[in-house]
Amino acid sequence: MFELIIRKANLPDGRIGVDIAVKDKKIAAIEPQINAAAETEIDATGRLVAPPFVDPHFHMDATLSLGLPRLNVSGTLLEGISLWGELRPLLTKEALVERALRYCDLAVSQGLLFIRSHVDTSDPRLVTVEAMIEVREKVKPYIDLQLVAFPQDGYYRAEGGVESLNHALDMGLDIVGGIPHFERTMEDGRASVEALCRIAADRGLPVDMHCDETDDPMSRHIETLAAQTVRFGLQGRVAGSHLTSMHSMDNYYVSKLIPLMAEAQINVIPNPLINIMLQGRHDTYPKRRGMTRVRELMDAGLNVSFGHDCVMDPWYSMGSGDMLEVGHMAIHVAQMAGIADKGRIFDAITVNSAKTMGLKDYGLAKGCNADFVILQAADPIEALRLKPTRLYVIRRGKVIAQSKPRITELLLDGRPATVDSGRDFVPRT
Numbered sequence: 001m002f003e004l005i006i007r008k009a010n011l012p013d014g015r016i017g018v019d020i021a022v023k024d025k026k027i028a029a030i031e032p033q034i035n036a037a038a039e040t041e042i043d044a045t046g047r048l049v050a051p052p053f054v055d056p057h058f059h060m061d062a063t064l065s066l067g068l069p070r071l072n073v074s075g076t077l078l079e080g081i082s083l084w085g086e087l088r089p090l091l092t093k094e095a096l097v098e099r100a101l102r103y104c105d106l107a108v109s110q111g112l113l114f115i116r117s118h119v120d121t122s123d124p125r126l127v128t129v130e131a132m133i134e135v136r137e138k139v140k141p142y143i144d145l146q147l148v149a150f151p152q153d154g155y156y157r158a159e160g161g162v163e164s165l166n167h168a169l170d171m172g173l174d175i176v177g178g179i180p181h182f183e184r185t186m187e188d189g190r191a192s193v194e195a196l197c198r199i200a201a202d203r204g205l206p207v208d209m210h211c212d213e214t215d216d217p218m219s220r221h222i223e224t225l226a227a228q229t230v231r232f233g234l235q236g237r238v239a240g241s242h243l244t245s246m247h248s249m250d251n252y253y254v255s256k257l258i259p260l261m262a263e264a265q266i267n268v269i270p271n272p273l274i275n276i277m278l279q280g281r282h283d284t285y286p287k288r289r290g291m292t293r294v295r296e297l298m299d300a301g302l303n304v305s306f307g308h309d310c311v312m313d314p315w316y317s318m319g320s321g322d323m324l325e326v327g328h329m330a331i332h333v334a335q336m337a338g339i340a341d342k343g344r345i346f347d348a349i350t351v352n353s354a355k356t357m358g359l360k361d362y363g364l365a366k367g368c369n370a371d372f373v374i375l376q377a378a379d380p381i382e383a384l385r386l387k388p389t390r391l392y393v394i395r396r397g398k399v400i401a402q403s404k405p406r407i408t409e410l411l412l413d414g415r416p417a418t419v420d421s422g423r424d425f426v427p428r429t
């Protein structure tokens with residue numbers, strides 16, 4: 001007797017109509033047909049069953065704070081940072097926890113069960129750190145939350161930045177962050193990358209830096225990050241978030257940079273929604289897109305995963321906790337519209353992000369954790385196009401969220417009676 005069998009599922013790898021059985025919270029079998037009974041059975045005929053979505057770059061301490069204490073008038077990254085500086089002294093642990101838990105509820109409803117969040121360590125009170133550690137514990141039964149010690153105002157630039165970051169790691173944050181392009185000088189940025197990689201090596205932690213989040217074609221911190229990764233033997237444990245300056249860099253220089261990043265096994269985390277919104281602000285026309293070189297990095301064998309970054313905070317007034325919205329934007333700004341391209345984009349918000357976060361037992365294979373999202377779409381391409389309803393969200397074999405399919409009744413003479421966009425508008429061959 002199985003705990004759960006999902007019948008006739010379409011899988012992201014193209015298999016159609018297979019059964020998935022769950023025992024002891026793990027995937028026990030994936031077969032064309034499983035002749036057995038289960039405590040719970042779900043009919044997934046014509047529906048995509050995927051592993052849950054994974055967001056490798058988010059700001060849980062800032063989310064849902066839009067309008068506090070005021071709105072971002074220019075809509076720029078730099079006004080966002082100064083606005084966050086105005087809000088920071090007003091933050092309380094209770095309000096931070098309440099907003100983060102509300103966001104986590106939204107995430108679950110969207111089938112997003114793994115999140116890496118940067119946590120600002122600039123305020124020596126470290127109320128953000130205390131709050132996010134409490135949230136990490138509270139959501140553990142349904143969301144894996146990783147926390148990055150993130151010196152928003154600069155590791156060297158902010159007064160007490162060095163001590164605060166180390167204190168935050170002592171308190172139990174999981175990952176070493178950084179923001180080299182925001183330090184006072186290129187040299188301070190370089191030195192911060194080196195110092196932060198040394199801390200990671202000494203403490204045995206991964207690294208995830210906001211890196212070169214500018215349009216400056218001469219910003220070179222990803223080069224330093226890759227070189228220090230190799231120097232400290234951190235290959236595979238280091239992520240470079242944003243990397244928007246790579247969009248503007250000289251092509252010859254990039255032809256040297258990408259192989260170095262590949263040697264260092266850097267995990268690349270563009271944030272398409274935020275990058276397209278915040279970069280290129282100093283340009284008139286033509287206007288740069290502020291998206292790193294996604295296709296070229298993927299082609300070079302680098303692990304590319306996309307982050308949501310912000311939802312309703314000082315930097316971004318949009319967002320809905322939906323990684324399919326992130327992938328949808330990536331298809332546009334990275335100009336990856338081919339069938340194979342879209343498959344790679346779907347991987348970037350699922351399996352690639354899981355690799356970035358170092359998740360164990362993630363995926364659709366026997367022995368993996370029985371974590372799934374069942375979508376009102378037939379395949380990953382339709383999921384990216386429609387951003388459809390998450391019919392079921394399942395964690396360790398148990399349904400933790402469910403929604404009715406969105407089916408519209410048409411009241412037109414002589415036309416079909418209902419529309420199920422996940423079934424009725426797929427291409428017919």
Ligand SMILES: [Zn+2]
Nearest residue numbers: 059118210309
């Ligand atoms: Zn960020």
